[in-house]
Amino acid sequence: MNRIINSLSVFGLGLIGGSFALAIKSKFPDIKIFGVDQNHNHAAKALELNLIDEIKSADDKEVLGSDLIILAIPVSAIQAILSELLTKISDKTVVIDTGSTKASICQCVSQHSKRAQFVAAHPIAGTEYSGPEAAFPKLFEGKKNIICEFELCNDLAQKYANWLFETVGMNNIFMDAENHDKHLAYVSHLSHISSFMLGLTILNIEKDEENILNLAGSGFASTVRLAKSSPDMWAPIFQQNKTHLSKALDEYIMQLQHFQKQLEVGDSAALKALMHKANEIKKVLK
Amino acid sequence: MNRIINSLSVFGLGLIGGSFALAIKSKFPDIKIFGVDQNHNHAAKALELNLIDEIKSADDKEVLGSDLIILAIPVSAIQAILSELLTKISDKTVVIDTGSTKASICQCVSQHSKRAQFVAAHPIAGTEYSGPEAAFPKLFEGKKNIICEFELCNDLAQKYANWLFETVGMNNIFMDAENHDKHLAYVSHLSHISSFMLGLTILNIEKDEENILNLAGSGFASTVRLAKSSPDMWAPIFQQNKTHLSKALDEYIMQLQHFQKQLEVGDSAALKALMHKANEIKKVLK
Known part of the structure; x- marks a missing residue:
C-alpha cells in the first residue's frame, strides 16, 4: 500500500x-x-x-x-x-x-x-x-x-x-442502501434493542443489584452486553431505520409470544422444535 | 484440601x-x-x-x-x-x-x-x-x-x-428454592429465550444465510450466542420454571412493545431515556 x-x-x-x-x-x-x-x-x-x-x-x-x-x-x-x-x-x-x-x-x-x-x-x-x-x-x-x-x-x-x-x-x-437498512435492522439493530430491553427488564425486577451480580452467568453477560451501548449514537440509528426495525420488532415479539404460549400449555415438543430451529444459527456463526 | x-x-x-x-x-x-x-x-x-x-x-x-x-x-x-x-x-x-x-x-x-x-x-x-x-x-x-x-x-x-x-x-x-427459581428466570432463563427467539427471527427473514455471515458484527454474535444451547437441556428447565418465566416474558415483551411505540411516534428523547436506564447494567456487569 x-x-x-x-x-x-x-x-x-x-x-x-x-x-x-x-x-x-x-x-x-x-x-x-x-x-x-x-x-x-x-x-x-x-x-x-x-x-x-x-x-x-x-x-x-x-x-x-x-x-x-x-x-x-x-x-x-x-x-x-x-x-x-x-x-x-x-x-x-x-x-x-x-x-x-x-x-x-x-x-x-x-x-x-x-x-x-x-x-x-x-x-x-x-x-x-x-x-x-x-x-x-x-x-x-x-x-x-x-x-x-x-x-x-x-x-x-x-x-x-x-x-x-x-x-x-x-x-x-x-x-443498495435500502437493502442494507433492511438487513441491518435484523442482524444488528434488533439485537441492540433486544439487549437494551433485557437489561431494563432485569434492572426493574432485581432492585437488589447484588443479586444480579451473584446469579448472573456468562450467558446473561453476553446477551445483555449491548445494553451498555451509547443512547446518543443508537437513538438516531433506530429513528432512521424505523420502518424496517419496527417490522423486525413485530416479528421478534411474535416469536416470543408464540414461545410463551407453548410454555404455558406445556408443549415441550413444540418448545424443543423451536429451539432446534434456532440452533441452526450455529451454521452461520463461528 | x-x-x-x-x-x-x-x-x-x-x-x-x-x-x-x-x-x-x-x-x-x-x-x-x-x-x-x-x-x-x-x-x-x-x-x-x-x-x-x-x-x-x-x-x-x-x-x-x-x-x-x-x-x-x-x-x-x-x-x-x-x-x-x-x-x-x-x-x-x-x-x-x-x-x-x-x-x-x-x-x-x-x-x-x-x-x-x-x-x-x-x-x-x-x-x-x-x-x-x-x-x-x-x-x-x-x-x-x-x-x-x-x-x-x-x-x-x-x-x-x-x-x-x-x-x-x-x-x-x-x-431458598423458590427465590432461586424466581431470580434465575430473570438473569438466566429469560436471556436464553431472548437469544433463541432472536436467532429464529433472523433465520426466518434471512433466507440467504450468506447475508447473516457478511453483515453480522460481534454484537449480533454475542446476543445470539445462547441460541446454540441444547434444547433437550433447556426445555425441561423452562417447563419447571414456567410460572416465574412466563411473568418475566410478559415484562420483557411489554418493554419491547413500549420501546416500539416510542420508536413509531418518533419520540427520540423517550428512546434515549429508556436506553440510559438500561445502561445502568454497566454497574453490575464487569
Whole structure:
C-alpha cells in the first residue's frame, strides 16, 4: 500500500473515528490528521492520546481542503451536515461516512452537485464502549465494510475508499442502501434493542443489584452486553431505520409470544422444535 | 484440601458432569470415578477422553455405594430418578444435583426419609456447547454455586458439598428454592429465550444465510450466542420454571412493545431515556 493522501480530517473522535485515525497513523505516520469534535473534552482527550495531530473546527480551510474527510458522528448529525459539507469542500476532497444507516443519508444528497465526491460506507465494527479512550488501531482488521451506491462515486472517491478500507484491514461488500437498512435492522439493530430491553427488564425486577451480580452467568453477560451501548449514537440509528426495525420488532415479539404460549400449555415438543430451529444459527456463526 | 472421598459417580457425562469429573481427577487422581449415561456414545466418548475411570449402569452396586453421586442430567431426569435413587443408595452416600431449577426438585423429595443425604445445588457455570467433548476442568473456577435448603442436609452431606465446590474452585451462595427459581428466570432463563427467539427471527427473514455471515458484527454474535444451547437441556428447565418465566416474558415483551411505540411516534428523547436506564447494567456487569 502506498500513501495516496497527505491529509485526513476525522469528524467525531469516538470509538470509530479514533480507531480510523490510529489505524491510519500506525501505517502512514506522515499523513496529517485533523480532528473535529463538538465535544471539547473528547477533542482534548483525542489530542492527548495522540489519535490526531491537531484539533480544528468543522469549517476550517485545511479541513475543507483535506484529501479525505471521514464522518464518524451519529447518523442524525451526518444527515444534518453532509449536504452543506459537500458544498464547501474542495473539488479534490472525498467524504466517507461510517453511519449504521444508509438509505436516508444517501437520499439527502442524491441530487447534490458533488454527490460523486461522497462514499456511503458502514464498517461493521464496534464494541459496546464509546469515546476516544475506547479507540484502538486494530478495531477494523478482518471485518466487513458495506459500501452503498458505489457506482455514484467518481474515480477519486472510489480510489480513496478502496485505499482507506484496505489500509485498516477491511473487506468491502457492495449493496443498495435500502437493502442494507433492511438487513441491518435484523442482524444488528434488533439485537441492540433486544439487549437494551433485557437489561431494563432485569434492572426493574432485581432492585437488589447484588443479586444480579451473584446469579448472573456468562450467558446473561453476553446477551445483555449491548445494553451498555451509547443512547446518543443508537437513538438516531433506530429513528432512521424505523420502518424496517419496527417490522423486525413485530416479528421478534411474535416469536416470543408464540414461545410463551407453548410454555404455558406445556408443549415441550413444540418448545424443543423451536429451539432446534434456532440452533441452526450455529451454521452461520463461528 | 484433603481427599475426603474414595469414590464418585457422575450421572450425565456432558459439559457439567464431564467438567466435574475432570476437575476432581486433576486434583485427586486417586478418587475412583464411575460414569453413568443413557447415551452410549456419550459414555464411550467420556471414557475415551479419560473423563471417567469406568462406565456403569445407574443401578450398579458400586454406584449406589459411592461416597458421592453428582447428578448432571436434565432437570426433568433429575426429578424422575431422584426419589428412587435416594431410596437405593447406602446410608453413607451423598447425592448432589446440579440442575438449573430448584423448587420442584426439592419439592419432590421433601418428604423422603433420606432427604438429609441430598444437596440441591446449581453451579452457575456453562457454555453454549454440550456433550463430553465440551467438558474442561477449569469450567467452575471462580464461579458462584447456589445451594438451596442446606439446613435440611446432614453433616456428611454438608461436608461433602463444601469439599466438592471448594475443590472445583466455586464460591457458595445459600438461598431458598423458590427465590432461586424466581431470580434465575430473570438473569438466566429469560436471556436464553431472548437469544433463541432472536436467532429464529433472523433465520426466518434471512433466507440467504450468506447475508447473516457478511453483515453480522460481534454484537449480533454475542446476543445470539445462547441460541446454540441444547434444547433437550433447556426445555425441561423452562417447563419447571414456567410460572416465574412466563411473568418475566410478559415484562420483557411489554418493554419491547413500549420501546416500539416510542420508536413509531418518533419520540427520540423517550428512546434515549429508556436506553440510559438500561445502561445502568454497566454497574453490575464487569
